[in-house]
Amino acid sequence: MAREGAPPAYDPAGHDSGLRSALQELRAGRWMSMRALLEQTTSWPRWTQRTQVLAASAAGTDVVRAWLAEEPGSVPAAVMHARVVVERALRAHREGHARTGELWLQAWHACDAAARSAPYDPVPWVCLLALARLDEGQRWDEHRMAPPEPMLPPGPWGLLAQAGKRDPHNREAHHRMLQFLYPRGGSERLAQAAGFAQWAAGSAPPGSALHVLPLYVRVERYRRSASREAALDLHWVAEDATREARQAYDSWFALTPHEERSPLDMNHLAHALWGALRFSEADRVFEALGPYWTPQPWACRAPGTGSSQRAVEVFLQARTRSRSAAQGGGRRP
Structure with a gap:
């Protein structure tokens, strides 16, 4: 860890x-x-x-x-x-x-x-x-x-x-x-991308990294939104977002050997679980990541000047919050 x-x-x-x-x-x-x-x-x-x-x-x-x-x-x-x-x-x-x-x-x-x-x-x-x-x-x-x-x-x-x-x-x-x-294109094409991701994940066997694919589309939707950050946080606790995060955890992370997990996939999963307030599962993904991270998807929450350092800060906040909640019994059912 x-x-x-x-x-x-x-x-x-x-x-x-x-x-x-x-x-x-x-x-x-x-x-x-x-x-x-x-x-x-x-x-x-x-x-x-x-x-x-x-x-x-x-x-x-x-x-x-x-x-x-x-x-x-x-x-x-x-x-x-x-x-x-x-x-x-x-x-x-x-x-x-x-x-x-x-x-x-x-x-x-x-x-x-x-x-x-x-x-x-x-x-x-x-x-x-x-x-x-x-x-x-x-x-x-x-x-x-x-x-x-x-x-x-x-x-x-x-x-x-x-x-x-x-x-x-x-x-x-x-x-x-x-x-x-x-x-x-705009929203129509993004909807088609979401449909493709759902189709790919739905046809993938247990253990496939394609179960993480919908989380990438969700980050892209988040990135393109012009809403305020406080409103954007609601994006991750919506029922479909939580379902996608749990599906990726159960069907990919929990079944895949450590050496076969992509760091980029794990970062997207940790980000989605943290955003969905699934702190216990998020903590396990952060633990598997160890000292490594990828700028995406954390950078989507840190646009503008100094975004690189801000992205690191967001990652650290998410890791600390998930670990604290998991160790303190603040796990969501």
């Missing part, structure tokens, strides 16, 4: 010590530890998560290019290359960079090559899903396919299905689909 009042640390590796070591080596310009780590990764969920975190760190370097040049036949290197160029294209899009279109095309070709090199790997298809959000007008046919349910919007459903064929209920694939839906 983290020391009472101790400031949390942001570490993309979280409790994954092997990933942390590989990241340290990568930042020093070395790729051997990354290769060894990926060779030892035997589950698709962990493979997806590790390649994502590694690519975010490698995108500003030539480390993966050096690896691929040294071992041109390496399948993990080809997948990591796709990861890196997709990350660069997404960053260019966010920044409005003039080379976005060029980088997008490079990334698409890298994903296509990785999909052919690794036909059983979900990550190339997850990467193509990530690129779909760059097609803001949905001009590509594969980005406006008919949905599997009539209440869901058209979108890159074929790409999601390809990822799911290789890793059913892949966490990142569904988050990428959610990100595709968010920017397309």
Whole structure:
């Protein structure tokens, strides 16, 4: 358990010590530890998560290019290359960079090559899903396919299905689909995103991280609200919000091994349970987090100047309040 009042640390590796070591080596310009780590990764969920975190760190370097040049036949290197160029294209899009279109095309070709090199790997298809959000007008046919349910919007459903064929209920694939839906319009699209999250969680098996997905949509709704903070707090104690938090706790957190829990998912769950006044459950999630945190979703309660420090303060307040209530018998039934 983290020391009472101790400031949390942001570490993309979280409790994954092997990933942390590989990241340290990568930042020093070395790729051997990354290769060894990926060779030892035997589950698709962990493979997806590790390649994502590694690519975010490698995108500003030539480390993966050096690896691929040294071992041109390496399948993990080809997948990591796709990861890196997709990350660069997404960053260019966010920044409005003039080379976005060029980088997008490079990334698409890298994903296509990785999909052919690794036909059983979900990550190339997850990467193509990530690129779909760059097609803001949905001009590509594969980005406006008919949905599997009539209440869901058209979108890159074929790409999601390809990822799911290789890793059913892949966490990142569904988050990428959610990100595709968010920017397309106002309240109607947000309602469609909520419908998608509920559909995904409702079809997910016990232990799946998709049970946390509705909490992300709820944070997005909260973030977009122009109401005063006091009124916004009512958002989290509403019956449906409390139900979503308890469902995520019971169907995911309580059933999932510690090493398989995403720090970002745990932060969203702790935030939702605290907001719903479910202090006992929130305290258990904070305990599992230990010294680690992620800026989201806490930053949604700390907009404006100094938001980073304010987000840390909100996290600490939530952790202290949950721990105090749980230890003092202030648990909600």
